[in-house]
Amino acid sequence: MTAPLEEHFFRREYGRLVAMLSRRVGVHHLETIEDAVQRALLAALESWPTGQVPTNPSAWLYRVAHNNLLDELRRRARTNELAAAHELGQSDAESSPDPFLAGDVRDDLLRMLFSCCDDAIPVDSQLVLALKTLCGFDVREIAERLFTTEANVYKRLTRAYGRLRDVGFELRDLEPTELRQRLPSVRAILYVLFTEGYLSSHADGAIRSELCDEARRLSELLAEHPLSAEPETFALLALMYLHTARQSARQNATGGLVLLEEQDRSLWDQEAIHLGLTWLARSAEGDVFSRYHAEAGIAAEHCRAPSFAETRWERIVACYELLEQLAPSAIHALNRAVAVAESQGAAAGLAVLEGLEPPPPRLAESYLWSAVFADLHGRCGNPELAARYRDAALSSAPSDAVKVALRRRFQALP
């Protein structure tokens, strides 16, 4: 009987194979590599179920994909693409020893991640490229997860492929200094990947957690590699653990949103909290305090608090102040106002908001902005203002789940 394959086997193998082969023949052949990998996976799908799954499925796939790739590159060399012939002659593709012995597959994955984070590739293209090559999602799946169209994903990808083709051979071995230079972009892309999943309003919970899992998996690689194991990376990983720990409590059985003060804290994942706090402790060395530190610090305070009322709001306020200095943003100020309202009263929270520069229209028109005003005005005894903001919040709520949660919250107001 065929043994069941590990979860996400095909997607994981796709990422591993693309990374390993890119290392061997150069990332400028990326599209050809992806094609060879796709065909190897199809071959497995056709032959494994009726016969035997090989003892080492990964090695089997590597062999098939590697042969597919060399065949294609040789074919091109024959059809007088001299450049291809030249490269093939230079590359170690033919003589390379068993890649599973020669180097850690994880090294190859990281290298691929760094290749995606080329400054010359726009950030939104970097994200899509990483999802495609490292996570093994196809264009349709990426579009679904990022709430955009397939045409848009395709456009972003094309830009990235174009850049990688131009860079050509030099990228094959990024120097350690280059890798260090790219490290902030790599963390930024993993952060975006995580946030896309965490804030996603996708109806399917599995799809929502998938992006978070992928981001955490890649961040873990980063945190374990000597080149990128540094406090900022640890803080990034800590914040991912501390956020996902509370994820299952954020939604009820019917997919409705559960507000922080209503959440059943016994549903929080204690193991994830423990891991998050461990990484956070490791991040507290050196002299860099990054936005990841601030955000992980905030998440840690929530995770540590036995109840909403017993939260150490003054510490959360302090973290938001630091976060605003590191990454100025009206949304951080809004969050600080909420924390101030909890620690010093609604009037103090309102004072914070009234002291702010006008926020960008996107935020000013969002339900979040209006909802906080409605809440604080309600608690300060300004019923007319509260009602006006309440209506604005409800009419700009992006989903029914948000609307329901808002109504419940507003009903609790005095």
Place this chain on the structure above:
Amino acid sequence: MPKYLCLQRSLPMAKSGGEKPSPAEMQAMYEKFNAWREKFQKNLPDLGGRLGDGRLALPAPAPDGPFIEVKELVGGYMIVSAASLDEAIQIASECPGLMRPGSGVEVIEILIPPA
């Protein structure tokens, strides 16, 4: 129990669309196939396989006939044991590898001479 030869046939009019399955879809197909195989374990004495190139051998030189095209249309074979043709068709139809866009299955009883 009678045995049936199942031939996977590509349907020329419905090209599979050119859409390549994503790795996640491949995983789903793999798991579906395994579930099917488990469900009909006792009906599947020979899972067969895909068919490659072949040639028709004839006692006399082959006329350019309809024979050539046959091989292009048959992608694979499998033996199913079932109580009836209908049951065999049912089993084959539930196989995710056989019944999909651009593919169908032909089920033929293998006659066994009476003992």
